[in-house]
Amino acid sequence: MKINFIKPVYAHCDLPCGVYDPCQAMIEAKSLQAILTKYPGLDDHAKQRAIIIKEERAELVKKHLMILWADYFKEQHLEKYPNLHDLFWQAIKQASKVKQSLDIENANLLIQKIEEIEKIFNETKAS
Amino acid sequence: MKINFIKPVYAHCDLPCGVYDPCQAMIEAKSLQAILTKYPGLDDHAKQRAIIIKEERAELVKKHLMILWADYFKEQHLEKYPNLHDLFWQAIKQASKVKQSLDIENANLLIQKIEEIEKIFNETKAS
Amino acid sequence: MKINFIKPVYAHCDLPCGVYDPCQAMIEAKSLQAILTKYPGLDDHAKQRAIIIKEERAELVKKHLMILWADYFKEQHLEKYPNLHDLFWQAIKQASKVKQSLDIENANLLIQKIEEIEKIFNETKAS
Amino acid sequence: MKINFIKPVYAHCDLPCGVYDPCQAMIEAKSLQAILTKYPGLDDHAKQRAIIIKEERAELVKKHLMILWADYFKEQHLEKYPNLHDLFWQAIKQASKVKQSLDIENANLLIQKIEEIEKIFNETKAS
Amino acid sequence: MKINFIKPVYAHCDLPCGVYDPCQAMIEAKSLQAILTKYPGLDDHAKQRAIIIKEERAELVKKHLMILWADYFKEQHLEKYPNLHDLFWQAIKQASKVKQSLDIENANLLIQKIEEIEKIFNETKAS
Amino acid sequence: MKINFIKPVYAHCDLPCGVYDPCQAMIEAKSLQAILTKYPGLDDHAKQRAIIIKEERAELVKKHLMILWADYFKEQHLEKYPNLHDLFWQAIKQASKVKQSLDIENANLLIQKIEEIEKIFNETKAS
Numbered sequence: 001m002k003i004n005f006i007k008p009v010y011a012h013c014d015l016p017c018g019v020y021d022p023c024q025a026m027i028e029a030k031s032l033q034a035i036l037t038k039y040p041g042l043d044d045h046a047k048q049r050a051i052i053i054k055e056e057r058a059e060l061v062k063k064h065l066m067i068l069w070a071d072y073f074k075e076q077h078l079e080k081y082p083n084l085h086d087l088f089w090q091a092i093k094q095a096s097k098v099k100q101s102l103d104i105e106n107a108n109l110l111i112q113k114i115e116e117i118e119k120i121f122n123e124t125k126a127s
Numbered sequence: 128m129k130i131n132f133i134k135p136v137y138a139h140c141d142l143p144c145g146v147y148d149p150c151q152a153m154i155e156a157k158s159l160q161a162i163l164t165k166y167p168g169l170d171d172h173a174k175q176r177a178i179i180i181k182e183e184r185a186e187l188v189k190k191h192l193m194i195l196w197a198d199y200f201k202e203q204h205l206e207k208y209p210n211l212h213d214l215f216w217q218a219i220k221q222a223s224k225v226k227q228s229l230d231i232e233n234a235n236l237l238i239q240k241i242e243e244i245e246k247i248f249n250e251t252k253a254s
Numbered sequence: 255m256k257i258n259f260i261k262p263v264y265a266h267c268d269l270p271c272g273v274y275d276p277c278q279a280m281i282e283a284k285s286l287q288a289i290l291t292k293y294p295g296l297d298d299h300a301k302q303r304a305i306i307i308k309e310e311r312a313e314l315v316k317k318h319l320m321i322l323w324a325d326y327f328k329e330q331h332l333e334k335y336p337n338l339h340d341l342f343w344q345a346i347k348q349a350s351k352v353k354q355s356l357d358i359e360n361a362n363l364l365i366q367k368i369e370e371i372e373k374i375f376n377e378t379k380a381s
Numbered sequence: 382m383k384i385n386f387i388k389p390v391y392a393h394c395d396l397p398c399g400v401y402d403p404c405q406a407m408i409e410a411k412s413l414q415a416i417l418t419k420y421p422g423l424d425d426h427a428k429q430r431a432i433i434i435k436e437e438r439a440e441l442v443k444k445h446l447m448i449l450w451a452d453y454f455k456e457q458h459l460e461k462y463p464n465l466h467d468l469f470w471q472a473i474k475q476a477s478k479v480k481q482s483l484d485i486e487n488a489n490l491l492i493q494k495i496e497e498i499e500k501i502f503n504e505t506k507a508s
Numbered sequence: 509m510k511i512n513f514i515k516p517v518y519a520h521c522d523l524p525c526g527v528y529d530p531c532q533a534m535i536e537a538k539s540l541q542a543i544l545t546k547y548p549g550l551d552d553h554a555k556q557r558a559i560i561i562k563e564e565r566a567e568l569v570k571k572h573l574m575i576l577w578a579d580y581f582k583e584q585h586l587e588k589y590p591n592l593h594d595l596f597w598q599a600i601k602q603a604s605k606v607k608q609s610l611d612i613e614n615a616n617l618l619i620q621k622i623e624e625i626e627k628i629f630n631e632t633k634a635s
Numbered sequence: 636m637k638i639n640f641i642k643p644v645y646a647h648c649d650l651p652c653g654v655y656d657p658c659q660a661m662i663e664a665k666s667l668q669a670i671l672t673k674y675p676g677l678d679d680h681a682k683q684r685a686i687i688i689k690e691e692r693a694e695l696v697k698k699h700l701m702i703l704w705a706d707y708f709k710e711q712h713l714e715k716y717p718n719l720h721d722l723f724w725q726a727i728k729q730a731s732k733v734k735q736s737l738d739i740e741n742a743n744l745l746i747q748k749i750e751e752i753e754k755i756f757n758e759t760k761a762s
Contacts, residue, residue, distance in 0.1 A: 085339035099430070102426055213720065300608075432680065447574045451570065532662060
């Protein structure tokens with residue numbers, strides 16, 4: 001993940017009523033990635049806690065993505081990004097996959113999906 | 128708010144178990160600022176909604192700051208930043224002040240406090 | 255009220271892991287409709303409560319619709335119902351409109367959208 | 382699935398301020414039944430998730446039943462159904478039993494209790 | 509305030525799995541009483557906040573009472589206190605009345621009901 | 636259990652807007668102690684549930700302590716109790732330690748920390 005695509009993320013906290021930012025979903029996704037990286041080395045008790053926390057964090061990813069999709073994006077964005085609906089649907093389903101498995105690859109793919117959303121989000125903010 | 132202090136914020140999403148980031152509190156604080164900026168121009172129904180949303184967002188600021196204070200910061204940080212406890216306490220109390228009034232100045236001060244926390248946070252991540 | 259109409263309701267509750275049912279969103283939408291019907295006749299205190307409850311219920315509609323969209327529906331449903339994404343998006347945005355106004359027509363339109371979703375849902379359960 | 386059986390379901394959704402429906406508790410109870418049916422065939426990770434989800438869903442059953450008992454039912458219902466208090470108490474305690482065990486029989490009994498509540502509920506709506 | 513009165517408070521906190529205490533409901537009820545005492549002297553903005561907080565606190569009273577009723581009390585308590593079900597039902601309904609009005613008398617009656625529950629609770633702990 | 640010890644408990648519940656009481660944190664901490672006392676004797680399913688409940692209760696301890704620290708305590712208390720910030724920080728970190736281990740000693744230490752807070756709280760109420 002390069003620093004340069006992150007910059008614009010912060011530039012857009014000045015929205016009129018709501019302040020949307022894909023970094024809310026990204027922070028939770030990074031947390032899921034960190035949990036799954038550490039998982040194999042954990043003791044039994046910590047492993048059980050990891051699964052509880054994984055459920056919670058993946059749920060938060062879904063919640064943040066859904067707010068972004070339903071509240072931030074408008075008709076005009078859909079015209080420019082016709083795959084927007086499907087991208088969000090895939091990202092949210094990917095968060096469910098992180099819940100359903102211990103494979104870190106699922107967290108990596110989730111982060112990729114959120115990066116795609118961030119890219120579009122930043123473009124809509126810049127224009 | 129300058130772009131340059133934001134950059135490091137993202138650099139530290141690679142923590143082992145938790146992924147902490149003051150931007151979670153900042154996003155909610157910016158939202159409070161936006162709500163209070165718009166408030167005078169709102170109609171009656173929207174004004175009532177604004178107060179409901181203000182309660183929720185200020186509560187989220189408090190929650191995110193408390194997690195940062197209690198979970199991220201360690202003994203060694205306190206030694207280097209002896210005013211850390213008080214800074215968090217002031218910031219959280221400032222979030223309560225945003226709840227208690229309609230004066231945008233309270234939201235501005237809240238954002239300043241979180242910027243101070245961000246600065247320390249980024250220094251601890253850089254070192 | 256006869257027992258016999260109740261049974262089919264739960265006939266679509268036999269999914270393997272989750273039990274999905276658009277009636278969860280519908281119950282909250284009907285509640286929004288009831289709140290807005292009563293609103294003009296309420297006293298000042300009750301009107302303030304109505305707006306608080308309207309926020310909560312509309313949020314629940316959004317949550318239940320999002321679970322249905324992201325967790326229940328699969329690729330094969332999308333092929334058969336290509337407007338599914340947009341239907342959910344419109345329904346969820348309609349729930350936000352109920353938050354933003356006191357016009358009962360918004361609640362009526364929300365119920366219509368959920369009825370469309372129910373129709374598709376029931377067809378997918380029947381097949 | 383026919384459209385016509387859906388309508389009556391929402392026929393008891395026309396209450397003045399709140400819209401009560403035992404199906405909210407029933408959906409979660411059916412979900413508990415589904416979880417416990419699948420449990421023996423699950424792998425270790427899925428078993429741990431099942432217990433987390435079972436806690437949540439059983440809690441939702443309790444919450445929905447309590448709202449129904451405390452908010453929907455009135456003095457006149459108690460006169461006609463003198464065992465109403467105890468029926469709810471038994472149903473809610475049964476939800477706790479589902480939390481405490483992996484025996485599907487507890488979920489079956491929970492569903493039976495909610496069916497008894499539904500029967501009374503429907504009678505009160507019809508009268 | 510003397511140390512010696514604090515100890516007995518936690519004397520009824522030694523239950524095997526859960527630690528029940530009517531003081532959880534009582535603290536919220538006292539808060540409702542305090543809110544309604546202050547209400548007439550508040551400015552407009554604070555009055556709106558008071559109603560939001562009143563909704564939340566009354567909901568917490570209901571939740572704590574329901575846990576006590578459903579989780580703490582057992583068959584043998586019902587035999588000794590045959591009005592237990594109705595007492596809880598009345599107390600919970602009283603919490604709803606606090607939501608529905610600005611009359612402090614409703615908060616006072618709620619506290620009385622919780623005191624009755626406390627009396628029974630303490631007797632069951634002493635025996 | 637005598638009635639007379641209950642009264643003083645609510646003697647510190649007469650605050651103007653909020654009603655603060657360290658017993659809210661203490662009840663949850665006692666519950667954690669009870670869970671860890673029972674843990675070794677539990678079967679596998681109950682052990683998994685214990686860890687889920689332990690997460691929730693420890694989170695509640697943290698939440699109640701944070702409210703007390705940020706909302707109840709004022710500048711003048713800090714002057715008299717200069718270690719107040721650190722005491723809360725240690726107590727909240729101790730709650731995290733209860734999450735992270737199965738050692739009952741962590742729950743015992745948590746209770747000790749809350750007792751220290753209670754002592755200060757009671758002194759501030761008495762003065």
